[in-house]
Amino acid sequence: MNPNHSSTATSKAAAASPTDRKAGGASHRPADSSPEKASGKPSDKAAIKRVDKRTDRASPGKSASESAPPVEATALLRADHEQVDAMFVAFEAARSPAKKQQLVASICEALTVHAQVEEEIFYPAFKAALKDHALVPEAIVEHASLKALIAELEGIAPDGEMYDARVKVLSEYVKHHVKEEQDEIFPKARASKLDLLQLGNAIAARKAELATADR
Numbered sequence: 001m002n003p004n005h006s007s008t009a010t011s012k013a014a015a016a017s018p019t020d021r022k023a024g025g026a027s028h029r030p031a032d033s034s035p036e037k038a039s040g041k042p043s044d045k046a047a048i049k050r051v052d053k054r055t056d057r058a059s060p061g062k063s064a065s066e067s068a069p070p071v072e073a074t075a076l077l078r079a080d081h082e083q084v085d086a087m088f089v090a091f092e093a094a095r096s097p098a099k100k101q102q103l104v105a106s107i108c109e110a111l112t113v114h115a116q117v118e119e120e121i122f123y124p125a126f127k128a129a130l131k132d133h134a135l136v137p138e139a140i141v142e143h144a145s146l147k148a149l150i151a152e153l154e155g156i157a158p159d160g161e162m163y164d165a166r167v168k169v170l171s172e173y174v175k176h177h178v179k180e181e182q183d184e185i186f187p188k189a190r191a192s193k194l195d196l197l198q199l200g201n202a203i204a205a206r207k208a209e210l211a212t213a214d215r
Ligand SMILES: [Fe+2]
Pocket: 115, 118, 139, 143, 177, 181
């Protein structure tokens, strides 16, 4: 994915993301009842700004993880969610088939990498730390459904209403999944003893690796 595009999308989304508003992001959770506040850790919102900065600062040939301070895993994953949400919003506004296809390719790539780093790094750490036997298994099942929808979309060209309908279903499914992660998994992760900075580093490094492999 074009790093410039992704940085812009993330910045816009971090400023005003419908997903975050709907998904119970830190911005509208009552301050006193926030499990994140209770954990004493800075909010994901504040950290997302650092994700934006590190992306902006990353020089050509140098990954974000090499050139910027670490960001907590939940903030990094939340920034991914917002970036994808911004691309779904752009798809709704797009009219030309070429633009739609380009956006869908970026959405599918971002979701695939995101799901992979969650499954390889974040979910196992969360499962072990929280002794979770419900949230992570459910999230993995949802990932499988998302991957099936992505595979359907990757093989076809924009051909009218059925293509748009597939993208709409993918976007609604992603919203549902993101809401569960942000409302249920992330607050528990932030209230736990998980080292979110170390996990964030591992996720950033793996994302950079996958992006390089994709080139
Ligand atoms: Fe996920």
